[in-house]
Amino acid sequence: MRNVRVVATLSGAVWMRRLAVAVTVAALLSFGLWTGTRVRAALGLAAAAHTLRGRVVAIDPGHGGIDPGAMGPNGLTEDSVVWGVSERLAAMLERAGAVVVLTRAGDAPATGTTSQGPVERRRFHLRQRVLDINAAQADVAVSIHANHFSSPSERGAQVFYNAQRFPQGKELAVLLQTQLARVVGGTRRVVSEHIDHYFLNHTAMPAATVEIGFLSNPEEARLLTQPDYQERVAYAIYAGLAYWCARLPSAARGGVTVPSSPHPHTASRP
Numbered sequence: 001m002r003n004v005r006v007v008a009t010l011s012g013a014v015w016m017r018r019l020a021v022a023v024t025v026a027a028l029l030s031f032g033l034w035t036g037t038r039v040r041a042a043l044g045l046a047a048a049a050h051t052l053r054g055r056v057v058a059i060d061p062g063h064g065g066i067d068p069g070a071m072g073p074n075g076l077t078e079d080s081v082v083w084g085v086s087e088r089l090a091a092m093l094e095r096a097g098a099v100v101v102l103t104r105a106g107d108a109p110a111t112g113t114t115s116q117g118p119v120e121r122r123r124f125h126l127r128q129r130v131l132d133i134n135a136a137q138a139d140v141a142v143s144i145h146a147n148h149f150s151s152p153s154e155r156g157a158q159v160f161y162n163a164q165r166f167p168q169g170k171e172l173a174v175l176l177q178t179q180l181a182r183v184v185g186g187t188r189r190v191v192s193e194h195i196d197h198y199f200l201n202h203t204a205m206p207a208a209t210v211e212i213g214f215l216s217n218p219e220e221a222r223l224l225t226q227p228d229y230q231e232r233v234a235y236a237i238y239a240g241l242a243y244w245c246a247r248l249p250s251a252a253r254g255g256v257t258v259p260s261s262p263h264p265h266t267a268s269r270p
C-alpha cells in the first residue's frame with residue numbers, strides 16, 4: 001500500500017515537473033515571439049516615420065467652438081475628446097519632422113466668423129476648414145471625431161474614406177484602421193466608404209475620417225477621457241500616417257496627384 005502511494009506520488013511529481021518545464025518553454029517562446037514582433041513593428045515604424053519629414057499633414061479636430069459635437073456621460077463633449085487626441089497627434093508628427101496644419105486650436109475654430117445662425121455658422125466653419133487644408137496643399141488630411149449611437153453596447157474605432165474621390169483614400173483608411181486595432185484594440189470594425197461627407201468630398205488630397213470610439217458607450221467614453229488612452233489613439237493614427245507616407249513615391253512629395261473636381265472650393269496643386 002505504501003509502495004503504491006510512493007509510486008503515485010513520484011509520478012505526480014514527475015508530471016508536475018514536466019508541466020512546469022512545458023509551461024516555462026511555452027512562456028519563453030511566446031515572449032520571444034511577442035518581443036520579436038514588437039521589435040520588428042517598432043523598427044518598421046521608425047523607418048516609416050522617417051518618411052513623414054517634410055510632409056504636410058492636416059489634422060481636423062472635429063467640431064469645436066459653438067459646436068460641441070456628440071455628448072457623452074457627465075457633460076463629456078466630442079470636441080474636447082478629439083482635441084485631446086489631435087494635439088497629441090500633432091506633437092508626434094512635428095517631432096517626426098512633418099508640417100502640421102490644425103484646423104482649430106483648442107476649443108475655438110481656427111479661422112473665420114459669421115453673424116448667421118448656429119447651423120450656418122457650423123457649415124461656414126466646416127467649409128473654412130477644408131479651404132484652409134486645401135490652401136495649405138496638405139499631402140494627407142485626417143478628420144478626427146467620436147461616434148455616438150442609440151445602443152450603448154456599440155464600441156470601437158472606425159475609419160471612413162471616399163475612394164470615388166481618391167482611390168488612395170481606402171489604402172490610407174485600412175492602414176489607420178489596422179494600427180487602431182493593433183495599438184488601441186477594442187475594435188473589430190472595418191473601414192467603410194462614406195461618399196456623402198463634406199470633409200471627404202471636398203479635401204483636395206487623400207483623406208480619412210477617424211471615429212475614435214463611441215461616447216455612447218460608458219466604458220469607451222471613460223477611456224477616451226484618459227490622457228494615456230488618448231496618447232495611444234494618437235499614436236495609432238500617427239503610425240497609420242507614417243506607414244501611408246512610406247508607401248508614397250518620393251516624387252510625390254509635395255505633389256500628390258489631385259483629380260479634377262467640379263467643386264469651387266477644391267484647389268489643384270500647381
Ligand SMILES: [Zn+2]
Pocket residue numbers: 062063069070078145146
Ligand atoms: Zn463628430
